[in-house]
Amino acid sequence: MTGDRTSKRALRIGFQTSIITVFVAVVLLVGLTLVYLSFERVTVITRAAASGFIEKVAQLGADHVDEQFKNVRDNLDILSGLPSIQEAEIADNSRLYVLMAAMLRNNPQLFNLYVGYEDGSFIEMDVIDRANSAFRKGLNVDQDAAFRLVVISRTAGAKPVTQFLSENLIQVAEVAGPAGYDPRQRPWYVEAFKNDKTLLTGPYVFYATGEPGYTLRSPLREGRRGVVAGDVLLNRFEDMLAQQKLGHSGLAFLFNESGRIVGHPEMSRLMAEIPERQDDLPQISALRLPAIAPIIASWRQGGPAQQFFEDASGRTHVAAVHRLATTGSANVSIAMIAPLDEFYSRIVGERRTLFALALAFVGATLPFAFWLGSLMARPLRKIVDQTDEIQRFQIAERPRIHSVIAEIEELGRSVFTMRNVVRSFASFIPRQVVRQLIETGSSLSLGGARREVTVLFTDVADFTAKTERADPSQVMVYTSRYFAALSDEIMRHQGTIDKYIGDAVMAFWNAPADDPNHTVNACRAILACLAANEALNKEFRREGWPPYETRFGLHVGDAVVGNIGSSDRMNYTALGATINLASRLEGLNKNYGTRVLVSATVRARASQAFLFRSVDSIRPKGFADAIEVSELRGELAEASEADIAMCRRWDEVFAAIAREGTAETTLAQLSGFMLDYPRDGIAQHHVQQLRASGPNKGQAA
Numbered sequence: 001m002t003g004d005r006t007s008k009r010a011l012r013i014g015f016q017t018s019i020i021t022v023f024v025a026v027v028l029l030v031g032l033t034l035v036y037l038s039f040e041r042v043t044v045i046t047r048a049a050a051s052g053f054i055e056k057v058a059q060l061g062a063d064h065v066d067e068q069f070k071n072v073r074d075n076l077d078i079l080s081g082l083p084s085i086q087e088a089e090i091a092d093n094s095r096l097y098v099l100m101a102a103m104l105r106n107n108p109q110l111f112n113l114y115v116g117y118e119d120g121s122f123i124e125m126d127v128i129d130r131a132n133s134a135f136r137k138g139l140n141v142d143q144d145a146a147f148r149l150v151v152i153s154r155t156a157g158a159k160p161v162t163q164f165l166s167e168n169l170i171q172v173a174e175v176a177g178p179a180g181y182d183p184r185q186r187p188w189y190v191e192a193f194k195n196d197k198t199l200l201t202g203p204y205v206f207y208a209t210g211e212p213g214y215t216l217r218s219p220l221r222e223g224r225r226g227v228v229a230g231d232v233l234l235n236r237f238e239d240m241l242a243q244q245k246l247g248h249s250g251l252a253f254l255f256n257e258s259g260r261i262v263g264h265p266e267m268s269r270l271m272a273e274i275p276e277r278q279d280d281l282p283q284i285s286a287l288r289l290p291a292i293a294p295i296i297a298s299w300r301q302g303g304p305a306q307q308f309f310e311d312a313s314g315r316t317h318v319a320a321v322h323r324l325a326t327t328g329s330a331n332v333s334i335a336m337i338a339p340l341d342e343f344y345s346r347i348v349g350e351r352r353t354l355f356a357l358a359l360a361f362v363g364a365t366l367p368f369a370f371w372l373g374s375l376m377a378r379p380l381r382k383i384v385d386q387t388d389e390i391q392r393f394q395i396a397e398r399p400r401i402h403s404v405i406a407e408i409e410e411l412g413r414s415v416f417t418m419r420n421v422v423r424s425f426a427s428f429i430p431r432q433v434v435r436q437l438i439e440t441g442s443s444l445s446l447g448g449a450r451r452e453v454t455v456l457f458t459d460v461a462d463f464t465a466k467t468e469r470a471d472p473s474q475v476m477v478y479t480s481r482y483f484a485a486l487s488d489e490i491m492r493h494q495g496t497i498d499k500y501i502g503d504a505v506m507a508f509w510n511a512p513a514d515d516p517n518h519t520v521n522a523c524r525a526i527l528a529c530l531a532a533n534e535a536l537n538k539e540f541r542r543e544g545w546p547p548y549e550t551r552f553g554l555h556v557g558d559a560v561v562g563n564i565g566s567s568d569r570m571n572y573t574a575l576g577a578t579i580n581l582a583s584r585l586e587g588l589n590k591n592y593g594t595r596v597l598v599s600a601t602v603r604a605r606a607s608q609a610f611l612f613r614s615v616d617s618i619r620p621k622g623f624a625d626a627i628e629v630s631e632l633r634g635e636l637a638e639a640s641e642a643d644i645a646m647c648r649r650w651d652e653v654f655a656a657i658a659r660e661g662t663a664e665t666t667l668a669q670l671s672g673f674m675l676d677y678p679r680d681g682i683a684q685h686h687v688q689q690l691r692a693s694g695p696n697k698g699q700a701a
Helices: 002-011 014-079 094-106 133-139 187-194 234-244 267-272 292-300 325-330 345-364 366-391 405-426 432-439 463-467 472-492 518-542 577-593 600-606 640-658 663-676 681-693
Strands: 113-115 123-128 147-152 161-165 171-176 198-207 212-218 226-233 251-257 261-263 308-309 316-323 333-339 448-458 495-500 506-508 550-565 570-575 595-599 610-619 627-635
Touching: 014 094, 014 113, 014 212, 014 226, 014 234, 014 292, 014 308, 014 325, 094 113, 094 147, 123 610, 187 198, 187 226, 187 366, 212 234, 226 234, 226 261, 234 251, 234 267, 251 518, 261 267, 267 345, 292 308, 292 316, 292 333, 366 681, 432 577, 448 463, 448 472, 448 518, 448 570, 448 577, 472 495, 472 518, 495 570, 495 595, 495 640, 506 640, 518 550, 518 595, 518 600, 550 577, 550 600, 570 577, 577 595, 577 610, 577 627, 577 681, 600 627, 610 640, 610 681, 627 640, 640 663, 640 681, 663 681
Parallel strands: 550 595
Antiparallel strands: 113 123, 113 226, 123 147, 147 161, 161 171, 198 212, 212 226, 251 261, 251 333, 308 316, 316 333, 448 506, 448 550, 495 506, 550 570, 595 627, 610 627
């Protein structure tokens, strides 16, 4: 039967929900169908537009790269037309050096310009910082060096020399060599005469930098036989290709006919990933886009230059491939890739707008359904929330719920009355008891059960003397503030306030709710009460009211806990010897000048967390055995070294008292202690006892 009721309850829906659900279902069925059809149509249009557009972008990218190569070729043509180049007048030719530096400055894609001759003569000017950082470090030159100029002249017995020039072509340093370099053996020189129609040589590893790149070269048409050339490092393509990408996540890269990447925005990273062959180039598979290689293979076999594919995450991309015209037999091509959602972000955005408008249309029809359902459901929801709060014992004041419907209005009045009754009820009975009654649904009844509790008694020292001549109404106001401060700390540490007895408070832990750490929580509550008492006394002094100095007694043991009284009027309390001893301990504070006295049982339970010191051994009336009494000093973790040392020293003195040696010996030890702690009330008490009664240290309480 319980399972049937649970399943029926799970199937119930609110009145407001049922109205809105039916209405929204109908509107969404029609609206989203139209949106879906529009989406499909827009997707087809987007793909068609993207296919045509990326082809144009790829063409423009190819033209841009070709233009970079063409600019270099034009500079090579200019350089080859100079008489000084044609006649190999390369030594000490400052005008030639200025022109070569200007060409390098105007062509950031170039690493260097150089000319090699049939007799082995050679001139080269490099821009040092366009290679990697290791290149400059290997040269070991001053930071002012911007250009490296290498001149090898085979005329008049001149020796090869390498000069390092500043940005203004002022010589910074000069070294001999390179002695073993012969331009006639380099690939760019040899291939220039094999096929002078090809502008590009490479890629291959450059002699100077050890980095791969392309050489753009051209044989000299007039004058001495030779080759004029310029190097483009592959890493110089990074910035150029980064500017060619389409959208935020697009990619443009160059590749050759052997399936190697020869230019990429992150070429340095790709090269670093193939450390086993530093003179090789990364393959297209290094891009981690498996669909790219089949697209390029299809294009080479006459397939479309524009194709769509999805990456591993399911994101649709469009790709286009285009050959570079200026690379000749090197057969370098450019590939461009862009995510479709970025490629036509405006169209995709408008598609989202269409979807948003459809949802807005659906949403615009909902207010009426919401209004109709809310008219009845809102007050019912509030009533349910308030009854749940009462069940969770959240009984803060709430406004009364009103409704135009008479039955809901009456129900709101009943809940309002019930909240006030529970709040008033909780002011006279411990809140834990009231919460337990609400949660269990049981009723109050006479009787109790034996259980272990930690019991606290407090009292204000000289309360009568401080308040007997004061205005009674003022006494009530200030004492209530005092009780509120202590009660808040006790309840915050899981304590139950039993009763207020004049200026005293009785509280206990581990009832009615179980608390496995009740003794530790009680000790911590006392320390919190001391701090709250001190703060409150500062306010009392400012207001001209005498401070309340509180004394505490704490004991743990078995007691009978439950409801006592009559069926008409009962009180939730604890009874037994444990309660009596806690009360006795509180009263003993005035004998020893202490604030907090606890039993040996409390000390044993909480000694790992708190600092105690022994006070006395008493034999209360009604108890067969002597009771060891200790003083609670504070949290052990927060105690100072001085306080710990004092307690340790006192315990040594107290051990001597407990051994019941001669009064003279014990008094001597006590006197030594009081020399350092002359105001210690416990020591003063024992001195008086020893002087009055000799070795008999025990006392009745």
